[in-house]
Each structure stands twice: as structure tokens, then as C-alpha cells.
Amino acid sequence: xxxxxxxxxxxxxxxxxxxxLQAQKPIDGLASKQTKNLFFNLMKLKNxxxxxxxxxxxxxxxxxxxxxxxxxxxxxxxxxxAIYGFELGRIELDHRVNLDSVPFDSMRxxxxxxxxxxxxxxxxxxxxxxLTGKTAWDPAPGTVASIxxxxxxxxxxxxxxxxxxxxxxxxKDKNGVPIPVILRLFHELNGNWFWWGGDHCTPEExxxxxxxxxxxxxxxxxxxxxxxxxNTDRFNSKEDYLLxxxxxxxxxxxxxxxxxxxxxxxxxxxxxxxxxxxLAMIEEIAVDKKKIPALTEFxxxxxxxxxxxxxxxxxxxxxxxxxxxxxxRNAGFNKEGDADFYVPYKGQISxxxxxxxSKEPSILFQKDLNFKIVYE
Ligand code: BMA
Numbered sequence: 356x357x358x359x360x361x362x363x364x365x366x367x368x369x370x371x372x373x374x375x376l377q378a379q380k381p382i383d384g385l386a387s388k389q390t391k392n393l394f395f396n397l398m399k400l401k402n403x404x405x406x407x408x409x410x411x412x413x414x415x416x417x418x419x420x421x422x423x424x425x426x427x428x429x430x431x432x433x434x435x436x437a438i439y440g441f442e443l444g445r446i447e448l449d450h451r452v453n454l455d456s457v458p459f460d461s462m463r464x465x466x467x468x469x470x471x472x473x474x475x476x477x478x479x480x481x482x483x484x485x486l487t488g489k490t491a492w493d494p495a496p497g498t499v500a501s502i503x504x505x506x507x508x509x510x511x512x513x514x515x516x517x518x519x520x521x522x523x524x525x526x527k528d529k530n531g532v533p534i535p536v537i538l539r540l541f542h543e544l545n546g547n548w549f550w551w552g553g554d555h556c557t558p559e560e561x562x563x564x565x566x567x568x569x570x571x572x573x574x575x576x577x578x579x580x581x582x583x584x585x586n587t588d589r590f591n592s593k594e595d596y597l598l599x600x601x602x603x604x605x606x607x608x609x610x611x612x613x614x615x616x617x618x619x620x621x622x623x624x625x626x627x628x629x630x631x632x633x634l635a636m637i638e639e640i641a642v643d644k645k646k647i648p649a650l651t652e653f654x655x656x657x658x659x660x661x662x663x664x665x666x667x668x669x670x671x672x673x674x675x676x677x678x679x680x681x682x683x684r685n686a687g688f689n690k691e692g693d694a695d696f697y698v699p700y701k702g703q704i705s706x707x708x709x710x711x712x713s714k715e716p717s718i719l720f721q722k723d724l725n726f727k728i729v730y731e
Pocket of ligand 1: 442444454455481684686
């Protein structure tokens, strides 16, 4: 090869690798060191395995509430989850506890404990409807439009974001270093049940809402400890998934939520097929866009199938290269005496199978990780 050719190819190579590396970074150019590291490490760790997560894991479980160090996942498997979900709903109303009764002060302490041991934190927000004052499940038409700049509720919405920002900035380690969190805003956006969802706003309005929110938290409030997760419910195609996608400059994590509702052989087979297909699409989207792929929420209420974890869930999940999978919360017994849970507790029929699932080398729990692996 002539020297000139060699030099030309060399420069093409350098430009190509630097362009592709450049794209692989959090959307916040001023993201803190630990937040950037979390992004890069999540990208890397997905080749090692899938982090197992659980909503409100340290706060309560089936038959218990607020006991330090307790966790249904740990009681059953001997280890803590690798990632934890928390929920901000009602913070916008200045409540002391969230809509699931978790005190925000306790939440902050859990988050500090988790960070210290190298666990990952993701936060959802079932914020009330700012137009009607009712809950997140009040899909009044026009709500999204009303909170965009120029809308009658924009000031109110900004004051709610101020409260979210005030909470996030208190998430610091003992040296005052901001703790990175994955914010999954406006989740299940293609479903019709939330005011931000489905037909209740146009794709353009949704994108504007997303960009406004990220920009407000990041650029106006100067918060630089967040990664942002775009998160649908079940979807049929990549086009369907991306219908309201606000753009590569606005999203760090691409994920979806999925629940199994039908049991039996037929229900199981269908669930495996659906989840496998969606995971394959999300992996492709993530590779294409250089984002972190995740199963942002999943579950089978009350897990009525003793081998669900290995025979159904793992069959759909195990061979995919995604970053994490977050099981929904173990709310415990309600007044009628019915239990609401998504991971087994001691004595539950899928307990043994969950232990078997937790031992799969490709499923990561806390002991598979540490602070250095996740944040350095
Ligand atoms: C839903 C249910 C509710 C809960 C809400 C917010 O899926 O679990 O009980 O209040 O999420 O966490």
C-alpha cells in the first residue's frame, strides 16, 4: 500500500472511531463524572449480563414495611437487586410521602445506601394531572398542551419540576457528590391510561413536553446527575415504538414495560413470543441509536406459576443483551387480604424457581457488581 493510501485510511479510521465514540455518551454534556461513568458502564455491562431490579425493594415487601436492610429479593435469593426503582408521585404536592406511602426522606436514605454499595437507581413519576388536579390516571384531553410553554398550566408545571429538582439535588453521597439516577419520565406513553399517554396528545406535543422537561431540569435547574429513559408499554414495531421518540439528543435509555396477564401453556408461549420480539426490537433500536436498552418494568401479578422465572421469563429474556429488567413492587396485603406482588416472598410458589433464575450467570444481582464497576 502506498504511504498516502495508508495515511488516508488511517485518518478515516480515526475519524470513524471518534465519531462513533462521541455519539456514545449521555445527552447531558455537563453530566457529572459518576453519571457519565454510569452511562458507559451500563453500556459495557450489558455484555456481562442483565441487572435484576425491583421497585421499592428496600421500603416494603409482602408482610413487612420499613425494616432497615430488609428486602424480599434478599430474603429469597440471599442477595440484593442490582437496580432499584423509586417513585416521586405526590412530590409535586409537597407531600411528605409518595403515592405509595414511602416517605421521601426514607427514599433519599435508601438511595444513598444503594449508591454506596454500587447499586443503580431509577426513578418514575406518576405526577397528578396538572390541568384537572386529579391523578396521573385522569386522561383529560388537552393536558399536555396546557403545560407546554404558553399554556395556562405551564407555570404550575414548572413549579412541580422545581420540587422534583429540589429532591434530586439532595441525592448526594457523604462527600457531597451527586448520585446518578435514571429518570424514566412519562412512562408507558403509548398506553391510554395516563394523561400524557396514547391519544391524549399528538406526537409533536409529546416531544415538546419531553424536550421542555429535560431542558428545564438539566439547563434551567442545572441538574447534571440524570440519565433519561424513554419508556413505552408493549409495542408492535420499531415505527410504533419511535412514534413519539423525542430524538437522540434527548434520550439515554430506551425501554418498555410488559406484564403477563394470561397463564397456562398458551399464555406462557404468547408472552415469551411477545417479549422476545420486543426485546429484539429494542436491542436493535439501542444499537442503532447508541442508547442503553432496558426492560424498564415487568411482572406477572402474584406469579401464579411455580416455574415462571426459568420456564417463561428467562426464556424470553436470557439471550438478549439489555442492561436491566425491573420487577414491579411487592405492595403486600390490601385491606381485603389480597396480596399484590411481582417477586416471590418466602414460601411463595415460585420461590425455588426464582432462586434458580437468580443463579443464572447472565442475571446480575448486587454481588456481581460493586461501586467501582458501576460508577468508576
Ligand atoms: C401502579 C400500581 C399502584 C401504584 C403506582 C405507582 O402500577 O402499583 O398501586 O400506586 O403504580 O407506583
